[in-house]
Amino acid sequence: MQSFPFSDATTRRFSAALPAQADVVVVGGGVVGVSTALFLTRAGQKVVLLEKGCIAGEQSSRNWGWIRQQGRDPDELPIMVEANRLWRELATQTNQDIGLTQGGVTYLAQSEAQMARYADWIAHARDAGVDTRLLSATEAADLVPGMSKKYAGALHTASDMRAEPWLAVPAVAEIAQREGAVIIENCAVRCLDLAAGRVAGVVTERGRVAAPEVVLAGGAWSALFLRNHGVALPQLSVRATVAATSALPVVAAGGIADDEIAFRARVDGGYTLAPGGFHELFLGWDALRALPKFLTQLRAAPFGTRFLPVAPKGYPDGWRTPRHWSGDQPSPFEALRVLNPKPNVSRANRLKSQFAQLFPELPDFQLSHAWAGMIDTMPDIVPVVDRVAALPGLTLGTGMSGHGFGIGPAMGRVLADLAQGKPPGHDLTRFRLARFSDGSRMHLGPAL
Template identity: 70%
Template sequence: MNSFPISEQSPIAWSEPHPAECDVVVIGGGVIGICTALFLARAGKRVTVLEKGRIAGEQSSRNWGWIRQQGRDPDEIGIVKEANRLWRELATETNVDIGLKTCGVTYLARTDKEMAEYTAWLQHAKTYGLDSRMLSSTETADLIPGMSHSYKGALYTASDMRAEPWVAVPALAGIAARAGATLVENCAVRALDVAAGRVVGVVTEQGRIKAPEVVLAGGAWSALFLRRHGVALPQLSVRATVAATEPLPAVYPGGAADPRIAFRARSDGGYTLAAGGYHELFVGPDAFRSLPKYLTQLRHEPFGTRLHAKAPRGFPDAWGTPRHWAEDAVSPFERMRILDPKPNMRKVRGLARDFGALFPDINPVHIKSAWAGMIDTMPDVVPVVDRIDALPGLTVGTGMSGHGFGIGPGMGKVLAALVMGDAVGHDLTRFRHRRFSDGTPMRIGPSV
C-alpha cells in the first residue's frame, strides 16, 4: 500500500518515454486527468497522460478521502451521483483494496441557522433522488454515539462513501493503463504547441508530442500554464492541513463534520482529521489580480480564509514564479515537481485536542502523520469544465474547489465526452470558462 500522501520521495511507477504522437494528451496525473484518460482509452483513443511529478502526488492523495453527494452545488449533483456509481464499478476492476466503503456522510449542526441551511439544501437532493435526510438531535446522537456535544441535528446521506486517496488514484491509473492509456511521470509539459491559432500538441521537457486534442487537468498549476498562452483564469489555491491519528476505538465508520472539525474513519483503524471550513491563502500576483472576482465569496464567508503575506518560493502564485518562459527553458513545473506545502502544526495540535474533546472516551488522541495540500478553487466554488474558444483543441478541467476526488470518475467521463464531441449527459453551462468575462454575476451556489 502506498504511504500517505504521495511525495517526491515516492518511487516512479511510470517511466517509459512518451510517444511522438497520439490522439489526446492529458496534462496532469491527478484524479481528474487519470479518469479522463481512462474513458478516452476505453473509447479507443490513443491517450497520453503527462505528470510533472508523480501520479496523485498533489491534492489527489492529500484530500480527506470523502466521496460525497451531500451538500454539493446543484449543478454538480448529477455528475457526482454518476461518480458515486462509477467508483463502485471501478473498485471491482483492480486487485488493490482502495478502501471503498459506503458508510455515509454527516454534517453536524450546532445552531438553528445551520439546521435551516441543511434543510433548504434537501430540495436539491430530492430533485436528484438522493437519500439525504435531516436527523433530529436524538437520531444524531444514536448515529454517532459517545460525543460530548449535543447537536441540534444533522444532515445525513447514507449512500455517500469514503476511500483511501493515496491508494485509489494510483489504482485508477492502473486501470487506465490496462485500457491502453500511456502514463508518463516526471515529465513536465512546458507549453502547448500551437500552429495557425490551433493546438497541435505539446512541448515537454523530453520533446514534442503531436496531438490534435489536449486536456489541461493541472489542478493548482492550471492558471499559471494558461497565462503563458494569454488565457486568463481567476483560479487561486488555498492550503488545507490534514492529520492522521494512530488507530483508535471505532466511533463512526463514515465521514462527519461540524464548523470546527471534520473526521472520517480510515482503513488502518485511525481517523483523518481536518479543520471544518478553514483554509489559508498565500498572497501573490494572481490573488491581487483576481480579487474583484472573489468579492462575492469573501462576503459570503468572510472568516473562512486566513491570509499569508506571500506564497512560498516556487509556488504557482509566488512573487518570483515566472509567468512566461521559453519552450526550450526549464519551466516552473520542473522546478517544483510536487507542490508539497508544510502543514499548519498549530492546527494539527488543535485537531487532536478537538477530536479528543468531542470523544472523551477515546482520549488521548495521538497523531501519526500530518500533511497539507493546495486546493485549486474558483470564485464561485465550482470548476471550469469547458473547451477554450481562444485555443481550439484545448479542453480544461480544473478548479474542482476541494471536490475533485469524489467527483473524479464522473468528471473524467464528462471531459472525455467533451474532447470527443459526444453527448455529455449533463448541463455544463455553470462550468463554462467565459462566465468570468461575459458579465455573468458571481453566484455562490447553495452548497453546504
Template identity: 70%
Template sequence: MTGFPIDDATPVTWPGPPPEEADVVVIGGGVIGVCTALYLAESGQRVVLLEKGRIAGEQSSRNWGWIRQQGRDPDELPIMVEANRLWRDLAQRTNVDIGLTQGGVTYLAKTDAEMARYADWIHHAAAHDVDSRLLRAGEVADLIPGMSRGYAGALYTASDMRAEPWVAVPALTGVAARAGATIVENCAVRTLDIQAGRVAGVVTEQGRIASPEVVLAGGAWSALLLRRHGIALPQLSVRATVAATDPLPMVYPGGAADDGIAFRPRKDGGYSLAAGGFHELFVGPDAFRALPKYLAQLRADPFGTRFLPAAPRGYPDAWSTPRRWDADGPSPFETMRILNPAPNRRKVAQLTSRFHALFPDIGPVRIKTAWSGMIDTMPDVVPVVDRVDALPGLTIGTGMSGHGFGIGPGMGKVLAALVMGDDPGHDLTRFRLSRFSDGSKMRLGPSV
C-alpha cells in the same frame, strides 16, 4: 499500502518514455486527469497522460477521501450521483483494495440556523433521488454515540462513501493503463504547441508530442500554464491541513463534520482529521489580479480564510515564479515537481484536542503524521469544465474547489465526451470558462 500523502520520495511507477504522437494528451496526473485518460482509452483514443511529478502527488492524495453527494452545488450534483455509481464499478476493476466504504456523510449542526441552511439544500437531493435527510438531535446521538456534546441536528446521506485517496488514484491509473492509456511521470509539459491558431500538441521536457487535442487537468498549476498562452483563469489555491491519528476505536464508519472539525476513519484503523471551513491563502500576484472576482465568496465567508503574506518560492502564485518562459528551457513545472506545503502545526494540535474533547472516552489521540495540500478553487466554488473557444483543441477541467476526489470519475467521463465531441450527458452551462469574462455575476450556489 502507498504512503500518505504521495510525495517526491514515492518511487516513479510510470517512467515512460512518452510517444511522439497521440490522439489526446492529458496534462496532470491527479484524479481528474487519470479518470479522463481512462475513459478516453476505453473509447479507443490513443491517449497519453503526462505528470510533472508523481501520480496523485498533490491534492489527489492529500484530500479527506470523502466521496459525497451531500451538500453539492446543484449543478454538480447529477455528475456526482454518476460518480458515486462509477466508483463502485471502478473499485471492482482495480487490483488493490482502495478502501471504498459506504459509511455515510454527516454534517453536524450546532444551531437552528445551520439546520435551516441544510433544510434549504435538501430539495436538491430529492430532485436527484439522493437519500439525504435531516436528523433530529436524538437521531444524531444514536448515529454517532459517545460524543461529549449534543447537536441541534444534522444533514445525513447514508449512500455517501469514502476511500483512501493515496491508494485509489494510483489504482485507477493502473486501470487506465490496462485500458491502453500511456502514463508518464516526471515529465513536465512546458508549453502547448500552437500552430495556425489551434493546438497541435505539447512541448515537454522530453520533447514534442504531436496531438490535435489536449486536456488540461493541472490542478493548482492550470492557471499558470494558461496565462503563458494568453488565457486568463481567476484560479487561486488555498492550503488545507490534514492530520492522521494512530489506530483508535471506531466511533462512526463514515465522514462527519461540524464548523470546527471534520473526521473519518481510515483503512489502517486511524482517523483523518481536518478543520471544517478553514483554509489559508498565500497572497501573490494572481490573488491581487483575481480579487474582484472573489468578493462575493469573501463576503459570504469572511472568516473562513486566513491570509498569508507570500507563497514560498516555486509555488504557482509566488512573486518570484515566472509567468513567461521558453519552451526550450526549464519551466516552473520542473522547478517544483510536487507542491508539498508544510502543514499548519498549530491547527494540527487544535484538531487533536478538539477530537479528544468530542470523544473523551476514545483514549489518547496520537498523531501519526500530518500534511497539507493546495486546493485549487474558483470564485464561485465550482470548476471550469469547458472547451476553449480561443484555442481550438484545448479542453479544461480544473478548479474543482475541494470537490475533485469524489467527483473525479464523473468529471473524467464528462471531459472525455467533450474531447470526442460526444454528448456529456449533463448540462455544463454553469462550468463554462466564459462566465468570468462575459459580465456574468458571480453566483455562489447553495452548496453546504
C-alpha cells in the same frame, strides 16, 4: 508526528518512452486527469497522460477521501451521482483494495437555523434521487454515540462513501495503463504546441508530442499554464492542513463534520481530521488580479481564509514565479515537481484537542501524521469544465475547489466526451470558462 507519508520519491511507478504522436494528450496526473485518460482509452483513443511529478502527488492524494453527494452545488450534483456509481465500478476493476466504504456522510447542526438550511438543500437531493434526510437531535446522537456536545440535529446521506485517495487514484491510473493509456511521470509539459492558431500537440521537457486534442487537468498549476498562452483564469490555490490519528476505537463509520472539525475513519484504524471551513492563501500576483472575482466568496465567509504574504519558492502564485516562458527553456513545472506544503502544525494540534474533547471516552492518542495540500479553487466554488475557445483543441477541467476526489471519475468521463466532440451528458452551463469574462455575477450556489 510525521509529515505526509507518501512522498513523490516513493510513489513514482509509471514510465514509458515518449510517443511522437497521440489522439489526445492529458496534462496532469491527479484524479481528474487520470479518469479522463481512462475514459478516453475506453473510447478507443490513443492517449498519453503526462505528469510533471508523480501520479496523485498533490491534492488528489492529500484530500479527506470523502466521496460525497451531500451538500453539493445543485449543478454538480448529477455529475456526483454518476461519480458515486463509477467509484463502485472502479473498485471492482482494480487489483488492490482502495478502502472504498459506504459509511455515509453526516453534517452536525449546532442551531435550528442551520437545520433550516439543511432542510432547504434536501429538495436538491430529492431531485437528483439522492437518499439525504434530516436527523433529529436524538437520531444524530445515536448515529455518532459518545459525543460530548449536543447538536440540534444533522443532515445525513447514507449512500455517500469514502476511500483512501493515495491508494485510489494510482489504482485508477493502473487500470488506464492496463487498458492502453501511456502514462509518464516526471515529464513536465512546458506549453502547448500551436499551429495556425490551434492545438497541434504539446512541448515537453523531453520533446514534442503531436496531438490534435489536449486536456488540461493541471489542478493548482492550471492558471499558470494558461497565462503563458494569454488566457486569464481567476483560480487561486489555498493551503489546507489535514492530520491522521493513531489507531482508535470506532466512533463513526462515515464522514462527520460540524462547524469546527471534520473526521472520518481510515483503513489503518485511525481517523483523518481536518478543520471545518478554514484554509490559508499565499498572496501573489494572481491573487491580487483575481481579488475582484473573489469578493462574493470572501463576503460570504470573511473569517474562513487566513492570508499569508509570501508563497514558498516556486509555487504557482509565488511573487518570483515566471509567468511567461518558451517551449525551449525550462518551465516552472520542472522547477517544482510536487507541491508539498508544510502543514500548519498548531492547527493540527488543535484538531487533536478538538477530537479528544468531542469524544472524551477515547483512550489517549497521538497524531501519526500531519500534512497539507494546495486546493485549486474558483470564485464561485465550482469548477471550469469547458472547451477553451481561444485555443481550439484544448479542453479544460480545473478548479474543483476541494470537491475533486469524489467527483473525479465522472468529471473525467465528461472531459473525455468534450475532447471527442461528444455530448457530455450533463448541463455544463454553470462551469463555462466565459462566466469570468462575459459580465456574469459571481453566484454562490446553495451548496453546504
